[in-house]
Amino acid sequence: MPQNTRFPEGFLWGGALAANQCEGAAQEDGKGFSTADALTHGVFGEPEVPPKGFYLKREAVDFYHRYKEDIALFAEMGFQVLRISISWSRIFPNGDDKEPNEKGLAFYDQVIGELLSHGIQPLVTLSHYEMPLHLAEAYGGWASRKVIDLFVRYAETVFRRYRDKVTYWLTFNEINMMLHAPFNGGGIRGKAEEVDKSLLYQAIHHQLVASALVTRLGHEINPDFRIGCMIAGSPMYPLTCSPDDVLEAMQKDRQSLFFGDVHARGSYPAYMKRYFEEHQIHVEFAEGDEEILKNTVDFISFSYYMSYCATADEEKNILSRGNIMSAVKNPYLSESEWGWQIDPKGLRIILNQFYDRYQLPLFIVENGLGAKDVLVEDEAGEKTVEDDYRIAYLSAHLKQVAEAIRDGVKVLGYTAWGCLDLVANTSNQMSKRYGFIYVDRGDDGSGTMERYRKKSFGWYQKVIASNGESLAEDL
Ligand code: BGP
Numbered sequence: 267m268p269q270n271t272r273f274p275e276g277f278l279w280g281g282a283l284a285a286n287q288c289e290g291a292a293q294e295d296g297k298g299f300s301t302a303d304a305l306t307h308g309v310f311g312e313p314e315v316p317p318k319g320f321y322l323k324r325e326a327v328d329f330y331h332r333y334k335e336d337i338a339l340f341a342e343m344g345f346q347v348l349r350i351s352i353s354w355s356r357i358f359p360n361g362d363d364k365e366p367n368e369k370g371l372a373f374y375d376q377v378i379g380e381l382l383s384h385g386i387q388p389l390v391t392l393s394h395y396e397m398p399l400h401l402a403e404a405y406g407g408w409a410s411r412k413v414i415d416l417f418v419r420y421a422e423t424v425f426r427r428y429r430d431k432v433t434y435w436l437t438f439n440e441i442n443m444m445l446h447a448p449f450n451g452g453g454i455r456g457k458a459e460e461v462d463k464s465l466l467y468q469a470i471h472h473q474l475v476a477s478a479l480v481t482r483l484g485h486e487i488n489p490d491f492r493i494g495c496m497i498a499g500s501p502m503y504p505l506t507c508s509p510d511d512v513l514e515a516m517q518k519d520r521q522s523l524f525f526g527d528v529h530a531r532g533s534y535p536a537y538m539k540r541y542f543e544e545h546q547i548h549v550e551f552a553e554g555d556e557e558i559l560k561n562t563v564d565f566i567s568f569s570y571y572m573s574y575c576a577t578a579d580e581e582k583n584i585l586s587r588g589n590i591m592s593a594v595k596n597p598y599l600s601e602s603e604w605g606w607q608i609d610p611k612g613l614r615i616i617l618n619q620f621y622d623r624y625q626l627p628l629f630i631v632e633n634g635l636g637a638k639d640v641l642v643e644d645e646a647g648e649k650t651v652e653d654d655y656r657i658a659y660l661s662a663h664l665k666q667v668a669e670a671i672r673d674g675v676k677v678l679g680y681t682a683w684g685c686l687d688l689v690a691n692t693s694n695q696m697s698k699r700y701g702f703i704y705v706d707r708g709d710d711g712s713g714t715m716e717r718y719r720k721k722s723f724g725w726y727q728k729v730i731a732s733n734g735e736s737l738a739e740d741l
Pocket of ligand 1 (some may be wrong): 395437440499569581632636683689690691692693698727
């Protein structure tokens with residue numbers, strides 16, 4: 267019997283982008299450089315300040331000038347939601363400017379207006395892996411408490427501006443990734459393993475406080491706002507049933523769950539006290555922080571690309587480099603061309619884990635397969651990509667979402683990552699593509715920037731039109 271894969275009425279289908287990976291126009295209309303601009307060699311490279319010469323994100327896929335054409339294609343696919351991010355350094359070029367940059371706001375007025383005119387609702391991330399570069403250089407990024415106020419001012423500017431246009435907001439993209447890539451996540455120099463842990467957790471604390479403050483502020487500005495946190499969701503499996511491995515998996519899981527716990531429960535979980543003590547980590551709470559953290563989120567959003575394994579046995583620690591963090595390879599799973607292990611059931615597992623833990627609605631705001639695509643001509647002479655591998659990946663994951671919904675999990679929607687090809691975050695490549703829409707641009711910046719519909723474009727269009735029912739026909 268084919269499984270019933272029809273999704274609940276009102277489920278939001280769409281795609282996800284991030285400003286720094288798609289917009290380009292790095293210095294246009296008054297925009298200041300952001301930390302993302304400075305990572306000219308990808309997320310694990312040293313920041314280049316100021317960024318010089320050629321780097322892919324300087325132009326990215328030129329969404330800044332082509333957003334109308336791109337949004338029309340999203341509308342053609344039937345998108346009901348588009349996750350975008352606002353580039354903080356377009357609005358406050360240095361981060362500590364007195365007045366916002368009107369031209370930067372005008373750009374988002376147009377993008378949001380265009381989306382709404384197509385019946386697509388924007389889901390807006392306030393900080394997707396970038397902050398004004400000046401704040402990283404002059405303040406030491408999120409390690410400085412002063413950045414909290416500057417972020418709140420930026421958030422207030424856009425909350426008021428889009429008060430009646432945007433309902434869903436996210437505070438920090440993959441907030442738990444600051445632990446693994448501190449400059450990418452928090453404008454803090456140095457490799458994760460070298461940065462002082464107290465400084466790192468202090469910066470994380472500042473983001474958690476900032477997240478709670480803007481959640482409160484957003485609700486004051488418009489009580490109908492739905493404000494969520496965003497976590498890189500990667501379930502941790504014990505490599506074996508040895509209690510040592512099970513315990514290790516639990517501890518590793520908690521490194522990420524800590525962020526959801528604070529956002530959803532409004533305080534630091536008890537297990538962090540022991541963790542901080544054992545690692546000689548000291549986090550300074552300012553007066554009032556405990557109260558501020560009680561402003562909890564309306565929903566939990568997360569990205570899901572892969573699961574990981576944990577083992578207490580050091581010799582078995584063959585690391586699989588994944589979505590920024592690394593962990594032990596799972597022998598039961600295959601992997602992408604970039605070594606990211608493919609585990610559709612992991613999505614059902616993490617949906618259940620989050621829902622059991624928080625009892626809050628969930629939003630899957632990133633999921634997808636980064637792959638090398640080849641542009642070919644179809645029978646009608648149209649250029650396309652025969653990306654059956656992407657269809658298989660997405661279909662298998664969405665079927666697991668349907669399963670989780672049958673388990674009773676409340677899922678608000680699904681935005682496929684990089685619905686338009688864009689610059690990869692970890693590797694800074696164009697050739698690692700996720701989209702339903704191919705962008706003619708190479709790793710060396712060559713290409714026409716033309717857009718082409720891939721085979722997955724028509725497939726996703728059908729999935730949306732049938733509210734998931736057509737998934738049952740996929741092999
Ligand atoms: C997440 C980020 C995205 C995106 C995605 C895919 O970590 O939130 O910005 O890039 O992963 O990663 P990559 O682009 O490295 O393939």
